Amino acid sequence: MDRSRSARLRRVLVAAVAAVLGAVVLVPGTAAAAGTGVITGYGGKCVDVAGANTANGTKVQLWTCNGTGAQSWTVGTDGTIRALGKCLDVSGGSTADGAKVQLWDCNGTGAQQWVANAARDIVNPQANKCLDATGPSSADGTPLQIWSCGGGANQKWTVPGGGGGGGGSGFVVSEAQFNQMFPNRNSFYTYAGLTNAMTKYPAFATTGSDTVKRQEAAAFLANVSHETGGLVYIHEINTANWPTYCDWSQPYGCPAGQSAYHGRGPIQLSWNFNYKAAGDALGVDLLNNPDLVATNASISWQTGLWYWMTGTGNAGTTSHNAMVNGQGFGTTIRAINSIECNGGNPAQVQSRVNLYNQFVAVLGVPAGGNLTC
Template structure:
């Protein structure tokens, strides 16, 4: 066979291969979650399998993907390509259909050409509601990157952050949070992409609970402001009441946190309520170093155990854990976590309560 013939065959083969690849829909890698056995994924959800390939749910049974394997159950799943960038909603959305009950976090394309995401659910997901009418269930979106935002260096984008905290106090800036990340580089940056997003969801859920959705900067109960001094009467008139995203309290915590961050918080406790970056750093410090009533820091609880309940125990376990059915406060934290996981497009994992 001549050299010309060999080159011609190679060219034709390459063209055919490229044509086949072009037929696979392109999906933003930031919108994917790592596939886990036994999880029931919703219509349109994209997962990354252990073989490195991505698959999208194209048909559902009685419980979403019915816990099926993307490499086996081709009726439920279709392979899609996994590029390294892109934020297009068209990559992950399904066309909206009247009467369908969509799951939390699902993005749909409406007949008007706009995209909508399920942000709250009722008895049966979106309860067959219309995205242009039922604004409690649905929120219009233009950024479908879900979790990651490589441009800022954090796994949760600013758009998603604002979606989670629509009524936040302007003090709690996204820029301040991003600036604080360098204090503990392992925070939301350890393990698989699913683990990272679950840790971010757990952190934000606890923050939501402690601050009323990032509304409150200082502890609401001012009657307690002089109570957080040990030994009593040794704080020289300074007050160490709860401040910031995780409501840092007590003089000894201000001292330990300040020493770790290189900031004299013992002498200047109100920095936690006046400097956004410092405020976020105190929350990240507690998350990564303090164990409270458990054997794990919140960071380790999510990375090692994948157990949201242990983060509650580390933060306020003495008051909220160990009850027969769990305290209402604990249940509320779990609800926040479940909702935020839905927004980020990841499963909650196990051991949600304490």
């Protein structure tokens, strides 16, 4: 980003809580809600059975997604969540904050009942508390617990079968399509991190017709792909440029250091004033901790969406508005890197357009007009 982008009772209880919470999955008897796959959460990590152990009481934790059976969960139509033939269970049937979550023989008790809602919480109705990453931490081995629902990122989950993410979150790009678009992506750039970040900007790819929603998603991801070499690079690869992104005329200076504000993340956020503005908007101190954009997947995606939804560059409008109002993909290029426009770098413009054309094809919609700037 350049400087220009400044039993029955239990069933009744579960169903009642589901109604209150606006639940969309895990309600007993709702067969369409069932699914098998990974459950992703804080920091883009997967819900994991420690050591793939099947003993009663085995810790359930966060761990880097690895495709093993220890991370394959079946969301049951009976309100259970199962892995390795056993159930996700609240230790001792406790309803207290901090009660640990474990693997246990399925027994039909309230300690093994779960409701996922449209807000991406996974709630134990018996305790009326949320599945929570302890700490909060996203480190490998972080144990899961139940805690009073507070809306934090450490309580947001993507559940197979439609709850809280993928198609269930309303995002017009499925995880399979995302992987198709980015076959060589860095594991840091997770789909879960993106869908988590989207909760900050709910208008993104949800405004207008279905075609417009998909065009906007494709436009964002095309620009992101161009900026990061297909979601490969996290940091700006030209390290010689790193010291050039500190504007000492700003009253807050560059507290993290002269070279701390180089391009990072999906939109390659750069300059101290952009880190300050993005951090203020997102409620994160990025001025003093710029490397959060390179170490926290959700925050990293949030910075990309922050600029997409609020930054205008030299376009006179945001990229979001350009796509929603029919100004075309070319206007998003001008908002993100106007230096490439007006013949400044036609090869770079064409690279973005080519990616956009590829991605709208994946999503099955036309590209629309005004593709270049």
